[in-house]
Amino acid sequence: MSAIDNPTTASAREAAPPRPLWQVIVIRPETMTLVLLILALLGASLLSPYFLDVRYILDSFTLSAEFAMVALVLTMVIIAGEIDLSPAANMALSACLFAYAQQAGIPIPIAILIGLVAGLVMGAINGLMVIRLQIPSIIVTIGTLTLYRGIAQVIAGDKSIRVPDWFTGINNVLVAGLPVPVIIFVVMSVVLGLVLGTTIFGRQIYQIGTNEVAARHAGIRSQRIKMGLFLLMGLVSAVAGMITSSRLGSVRYDLGLGGELQMVLMAMLGGTYIFGGRGTILGTFLAAWLLVIVSTGMTVANVLPAVQLVVLGVLLVVSIIATNAIYSRTQR
Amino acid sequence: MNALRHILLRREAGILVMIALFCLAVGAAKPQFLTLDSLRIILLLTPLIMIGAMGQMLVIVARHVDLSIGSMLGFSAMVTGMMFKFYPEIWWPIGFLVSIGIGAMLGLVNGVLVTLFRLPAIIVTLGTLNLYRGLTYIVSNAKQIDRQFVPSALKSMSQTSPVFGIPWIIFISLGVALLTYYFVMHTRVGRQIFALGSNPAAAPLRGIAVTRVTLLVFTISGALSGLAGILYASRWGFVNPSNTGAGFEFQVIAAVVIGGVSINGGVGTVLGTVLGVLLLGCVAAALPLLGIPGTTQNAIYGAVILVALLIDRTVRRQGIASLSARARA
Numbered sequence: 001m002s003a004i005d006n007p008t009t010a011s012a013r014e015a016a017p018p019r020p021l022w023q024v025i026v027i028r029p030e031t032m033t034l035v036l037l038i039l040a041l042l043g044a045s046l047l048s049p050y051f052l053d054v055r056y057i058l059d060s061f062t063l064s065a066e067f068a069m070v071a072l073v074l075t076m077v078i079i080a081g082e083i084d085l086s087p088a089a090n091m092a093l094s095a096c097l098f099a100y101a102q103q104a105g106i107p108i109p110i111a112i113l114i115g116l117v118a119g120l121v122m123g124a125i126n127g128l129m130v131i132r133l134q135i136p137s138i139i140v141t142i143g144t145l146t147l148y149r150g151i152a153q154v155i156a157g158d159k160s161i162r163v164p165d166w167f168t169g170i171n172n173v174l175v176a177g178l179p180v181p182v183i184i185f186v187v188m189s190v191v192l193g194l195v196l197g198t199t200i201f202g203r204q205i206y207q208i209g210t211n212e213v214a215a216r217h218a219g220i221r222s223q224r225i226k227m228g229l230f231l232l233m234g235l236v237s238a239v240a241g242m243i244t245s246s247r248l249g250s251v252r253y254d255l256g257l258g259g260e261l262q263m264v265l266m267a268m269l270g271g272t273y274i275f276g277g278r279g280t281i282l283g284t285f286l287a288a289w290l291l292v293i294v295s296t297g298m299t300v301a302n303v304l305p306a307v308q309l310v311v312l313g314v315l316l317v318v319s320i321i322a323t324n325a326i327y328s329r330t331q332r
Numbered sequence: 333m334n335a336l337r338h339i340l341l342r343r344e345a346g347i348l349v350m351i352a353l354f355c356l357a358v359g360a361a362k363p364q365f366l367t368l369d370s371l372r373i374i375l376l377l378t379p380l381i382m383i384g385a386m387g388q389m390l391v392i393v394a395r396h397v398d399l400s401i402g403s404m405l406g407f408s409a410m411v412t413g414m415m416f417k418f419y420p421e422i423w424w425p426i427g428f429l430v431s432i433g434i435g436a437m438l439g440l441v442n443g444v445l446v447t448l449f450r451l452p453a454i455i456v457t458l459g460t461l462n463l464y465r466g467l468t469y470i471v472s473n474a475k476q477i478d479r480q481f482v483p484s485a486l487k488s489m490s491q492t493s494p495v496f497g498i499p500w501i502i503f504i505s506l507g508v509a510l511l512t513y514y515f516v517m518h519t520r521v522g523r524q525i526f527a528l529g530s531n532p533a534a535a536p537l538r539g540i541a542v543t544r545v546t547l548l549v550f551t552i553s554g555a556l557s558g559l560a561g562i563l564y565a566s567r568w569g570f571v572n573p574s575n576t577g578a579g580f581e582f583q584v585i586a587a588v589v590i591g592g593v594s595i596n597g598g599v600g601t602v603l604g605t606v607l608g609v610l611l612l613g614c615v616a617a618a619l620p621l622l623g624i625p626g627t628t629q630n631a632i633y634g635a636v637i638l639v640a641l642l643i644d645r646t647v648r649r650q651g652i653a654s655l656s657a658r659a660r661a
Contacts (some may be wrong), residue, residue, distance in 0.1 A: 135641050138454050139595045146582045147634025153627045261462050306469030313463030321449045
């Protein structure tokens with residue numbers, strides 16, 4: 001044991017001392033999101049005394065609930081080391097197909113089924129190109145983003161398609177005082193949070209994102225899991241598309257236009273690491289509320305939509321920088 | 333014979349064949365497609381995309397991507413348009429300097445975010461895509477710059493020139509392509525972009541100033557978007573805060589990937605990119621002739637991107653396969 005005789009070598013080989021427990025708990029991106037959330041709440045309520053109204057916040061949350069649902073799945077996709085920029089276009093196309101089908105006289109349940117299957121197919125196309133053909137997901141989903149919305153434009157033209165009256169207004173239906181989209185979002189957060197945080201499947205997603213080659217050698221079916229994530233992405237996007245069409249009462253090809261920014265922003269603000277392997281559903285859950293409060297706060301304060309766009313862009317960049325900084329600190 | 337084989341085996345030959353087949357097929361259905369008039373239409377459709385594609389090609393060769401070019405185009409066009417509107421006494425060619433300078437600054441911001449904070453370009457430029465678009469609304473107060481404010485000398489650049497009446501903007505775009513060719517083939521920095529893109533880990537070991545090259549690439553992409561911005565004002569005669577440059581990035585990326593620029597970096601030629609732009613122009617010119625509504629354009633761009641990706645991947649596979657076959661022989 002010459003290493004012990006030589007103190008310099010020994011200390012060099014020794015593992016770094018474990019960080020104190022409070023640091024492990026406190027210094028993490030989700031804390032940043034939570035602090036920002038509280039600050040945003042304080043700031044918004046200072047701007048307008050009417051802001052701190054639970055009803056009003058819940059109502060405004062229904063406007064982004066669809067994006068928030070997709071952002072939850074997107075978080076898992078990013079943790080697995082991939083990205084998907086096409087879900088907003090997917091929402092538009094599946095909603096257009098659904099609306100077109102029901103307008104053509106197909107019974108509503110079948111029309112909904114058509115929309116959902118279309119969403120799955122779109123997810124499968126992304127997955128096949130990324131996994132089977134080994135093309136980077138970033139560029140594949142830029143292509144499919146253009147393609148899906150383009151097809152929606154072909155189907156719907158420049159007109160908007162109305163959906164039947166009884167189908168509209170899902171955001172006004174209350175269950176136990178909560179709008180239905182909010183309930184769906186919360187339930188999805190809990191389920192996906194448990195899957196990602198407590199199951200073997202969830203740990204495997206993290207392992208794939210950290211080091212896919214190592215994960216495959218450890219016997220993880222990384223291709224199958226990633227394919228599953230892309231399929232889930234497609235399905236949830238289609239559901240979100242239906243909910244949006246119910247909320248708006250009509251469908252146009254530009255439904256959810258630019259939504260990919262908000263979804264990526266929610267995931268990034270929640271501390272998901274853009275290079276994969278780190279992130280939590282809790283973070284994205286908090287970030288979704290943060291984003292809603294920031295944007296409704298700005299609306300209440302009469303900030304122009306254009307300025308809001310700028311704020312969102314800045315937030316995205318700042319949140320990635322902050323997340324990277326936190327992770328590079330805790331890695332050492 | 334060997335020389336001919338060599339030419340035919342090149343990637344660009346495939347695109348040329350695709351253009352020829354496409355034109356013949358459309359010409360068979362609508363003979364008026366194969367006339368000088370439609371050549372003029374095609375050439376007028378392409379200059380902006382050509383200029384944007386040169387910048388995007390450099391960025392993609394360096395293994396990044398720039399999604400914000402449409403917004404950079406819109407912002408620099410808007411600022412230049414406002415200069416024309418509120419300071420009509422300024423000599424109008426100064427507008428070129430203003431537009432290109434502003435574009436270069438916006439591009440530099442992208443570059444700084446990518447290099448200094450080590451962020452993936454796709455996320456940064458997705459953010460700045462929205463950021464710059466928002467800034468365009470803010471500076472313009474969401475108001476359009478109307479036709480009467482754009483100098484007529486600038487507008488006539490898109491209609492004619494002393495040389496055979498071929499519009500100036502076509503010459504400008506060809507000039508940009510030639511300059512880019514010289515830059516990537518005959519300057520040291522130009523070659524370094526390729527070295528950086530084909531192996532980012534090896535580049536610093538070979539003494540390449542990675543940060544500086546990356547900054548330069550993003551700045552060029554921004555400057556060329558700025559140039560495209562003032563040419564947009566010249567071509568269409570107005571600048572609109574929401575429409576100008578919207579979706580430009582997808583057309584340009586489509587053109588670049590059709591042109592054989594590999595999204596894995598390090599591979600791409602100016603000639604290929606020019607041919608990719610022309611193919612896109614032929615498709616865009618053929619649609620109205622064939623009675624296909626303009627709403628299908630986006631779907632076609634998307635499909636074209638995906639098909640080009642498939643081709644790129646197949647070529648890459650076969651390239652490696654043939655290399656290893658040669659090694660075994």
